[in-house]
Amino acid sequence: MKTGDEHSLRLMRVAVVLAGVLPLLFLAVAAWTTYGDSIAAAEASLDELALNAERHALRIMDHNEVVMQQMVDLLKDDDDARVQAREQELSDLARAILVRLPHLNALSVWNAEGRLLVSTLPFRRGPASEPGRMLALDPMTGEAQLRSTRSRASATGHAPGSVELTVASSYFSDFYRQLTEGKSRSSAAIVTQDGFIVASWPPALGAVTLPEGSELLRAMKGASPHGILTGHVFVREDGRYAAFRRVGRHPLFVAVAQHSAALLAEWRRQMLLLSAIVLPVTLALVLVSWLALLRTRSEMQARRRLEEETQQRLGAEEALRHAQKLDALGQLAGGLAHDFNNLLTVVANSAELLRPPGAPSSVRPELATIVRAVKTGSRLTRRLLTFSRRQAPSPEVLYPQAALEDVREILQTTAGRGITIELQVDAETPAIEVDRTELEMALINLVANARDALGHQGTLEIRARRGEPVERPERHPQGYAVISVSDHGPGMSAEVRDRAREAFFTTKPAGHGTGLGLSQVHSFCAHAGGGAEIRSELGAGTTVSMFLPASAKVSPLTRGATTVAEGRQGRLLH
Numbered sequence: 001m002k003t004g005d006e007h008s009l010r011l012m013r014v015a016v017v018l019a020g021v022l023p024l025l026f027l028a029v030a031a032w033t034t035y036g037d038s039i040a041a042a043e044a045s046l047d048e049l050a051l052n053a054e055r056h057a058l059r060i061m062d063h064n065e066v067v068m069q070q071m072v073d074l075l076k077d078d079d080d081a082r083v084q085a086r087e088q089e090l091s092d093l094a095r096a097i098l099v100r101l102p103h104l105n106a107l108s109v110w111n112a113e114g115r116l117l118v119s120t121l122p123f124r125r126g127p128a129s130e131p132g133r134m135l136a137l138d139p140m141t142g143e144a145q146l147r148s149t150r151s152r153a154s155a156t157g158h159a160p161g162s163v164e165l166t167v168a169s170s171y172f173s174d175f176y177r178q179l180t181e182g183k184s185r186s187s188a189a190i191v192t193q194d195g196f197i198v199a200s201w202p203p204a205l206g207a208v209t210l211p212e213g214s215e216l217l218r219a220m221k222g223a224s225p226h227g228i229l230t231g232h233v234f235v236r237e238d239g240r241y242a243a244f245r246r247v248g249r250h251p252l253f254v255a256v257a258q259h260s261a262a263l264l265a266e267w268r269r270q271m272l273l274l275s276a277i278v279l280p281v282t283l284a285l286v287l288v289s290w291l292a293l294l295r296t297r298s299e300m301q302a303r304r305r306l307e308e309e310t311q312q313r314l315g316a317e318e319a320l321r322h323a324q325k326l327d328a329l330g331q332l333a334g335g336l337a338h339d340f341n342n343l344l345t346v347v348a349n350s351a352e353l354l355r356p357p358g359a360p361s362s363v364r365p366e367l368a369t370i371v372r373a374v375k376t377g378s379r380l381t382r383r384l385l386t387f388s389r390r391q392a393p394s395p396e397v398l399y400p401q402a403a404l405e406d407v408r409e410i411l412q413t414t415a416g417r418g419i420t421i422e423l424q425v426d427a428e429t430p431a432i433e434v435d436r437t438e439l440e441m442a443l444i445n446l447v448a449n450a451r452d453a454l455g456h457q458g459t460l461e462i463r464a465r466r467g468e469p470v471e472r473p474e475r476h477p478q479g480y481a482v483i484s485v486s487d488h489g490p491g492m493s494a495e496v497r498d499r500a501r502e503a504f505f506t507t508k509p510a511g512h513g514t515g516l517g518l519s520q521v522h523s524f525c526a527h528a529g530g531g532a533e534i535r536s537e538l539g540a541g542t543t544v545s546m547f548l549p550a551s552a553k554v555s556p557l558t559r560g561a562t563t564v565a566e567g568r569q570g571r572l573l574h
Contacts, residue, residue: 005300012293019285027278031271038267046243046256049179053188053254054245056175060103061148061250064165067097067107068150071163075109075152079160083109083117090118105145105168111161144169146190146198146252172199185259187240193251337381344381348374395528396436397551400429400464400481407440411462414447418457421447426465430550432481434528442521446485446544449518453489453542461486469531469547478550480530486543492536521546 074093075083083090094107098120109118145166152161176188180201189200195210241263244255351370404425412421443462450460467482468475518534521544525532529549536542 005304009293009297009300012289012296016286016289016293019289020282023278023282023285027275030274034267034270035264038264042241042258042263043243046241046258049183049186049188049256050243050245050254052179053176053190053256054247057172057190057247057252057254060146060167060171061247061252063101063103064148064167065150067101067104068148068163068165070097071107071109072150072152075163077160080111080115080117083111083161087118091120094118094120103167103171105166105171106164108164109161110164117161144196144198146172169199169203173201173203176201180256183258183262184265185262186257188254188256190247191253191255193253198252340377341381344374344377394435394437395433397431397433397553398436398439399431400483401425401427403436403439404443404462404464404483407443410440411443411447414444415451415460416456419451419454420459422459422461424461424463426463428466429464430466430479430481432528432548433551433553434524434548438524438527442524442546443483443485445518445520449544450485450487450489450542453487455489458488466550467545467547469533476529476549478552480547481550482545482547484543484545486541488541491538491540491542492534493538497534497536518544 071090071094074090078086090109097107098104107120108116111117145168148165148167150163152163172190176199180186180188187200187202190198191210192198197210239260240257241260242255242257244253246253347370351367351374355367404423408421408423415421447460447462454460462483462485464481464483467480469480518532522532525546525548530547533545533547534542535545
């Protein structure tokens, strides 16, 4: 795949990811922002409710202070006997106050020993409530009551008793019911600093207290006794959020709470609505982007296949032109070879007729020169006929272990004295079925080319092994024997390497090469059912490998023994 196509596909993939991520990121940012706004609005709403509850409680406490001060002023320094003598007067006055202030439940006067002297209740109660406690219980109903007391002071500094007021919890509950009306799952309460719940809505059964580990209770206990304290305690106790205020300087607090589910209900509704819009749009964007990516990828693959088919067609056309060129050259070379061979035959016969009967050709130097020229011309015509495939090959089963050793001397002669030939033949190299002469000619051509590349000085490596071709996709069932010739010369450029197999193509100076060497090698390998591969780089040398199919006429089980037998054979005549 081209770099431009990869870049385009990468951008398309990024677009698909962004199509899914950006809307979701927007949704997350919107949810986080609106969540903070909802919490802030809830804080403000709860604080406003707590402020109203605090004002209501403070107004009651202020009224209680005024009433108790009036009673203290009315009692003056009267002792217990004097107070009891005025009981009817004081009771009537207290009842009149209760009528004027309906939040008051009872008004009582106690002596210093805690004995009830005057009360608006129609019965006498037991001892006075524990001093300092603001919570009292109705002896008949058990209902919690808010208790306020004021000590009486005499001129001598002795406290002859106290005045007590109580407010029924139902009065606070009714107000808190109205205060939280319309607020789903909301509650309000008035609580002492010790955590005793005086009144609440929804109402609590009996006098209950805040849990000991409650963060709201810890905040109340730590509140300063001076000034007005306002706070927002956000805890996950029962899933509620709460706001509380201190009632003036009294050890009394009002608290308003709302369940988080109700408090965030509007936020959730907005998020559901926004999600119902964003998620389908996101899905649509991702789907469209994904389809665009698939279509782009399909188009690129189609274009790539078209380019590959075009290249294959161009390659096939080039191969066809090359084959046609080789065929024309082969026909030309074959015709010339036959004609030249006929001329050589005439020359050879004439030289034979000129030689005296029974005398060797060396008797006359001229005849020896003619005979050598005829032999050289015969080898040339044989090469031309082999190239043109006009001469039928004579294949035979050869074992590279023995065949290469047999031709080693000829190859060393071709290479010259300045070049050392290193021959390596693996024991697992399979037998091949080729024309011995053509194999020798191919090796001679490769050694000659390597010699010229090395400048007649250096090392030349010839190696035989089992292997598989790289350039040929098809495979031979018996495998291949690979015979490679390597040099460490200057190597070939890519352009020269691509044209090296062309007939009559050569980089050598005129008169130093015909350009048929590598063409003969390729022709020999192709005729044997294999192929030749060239690996070369400038400055790194050249390796030409001949891939020849292994012979199916020799069993792999007997191939080793046969190779040894072949290695022991010798030649008597050459």
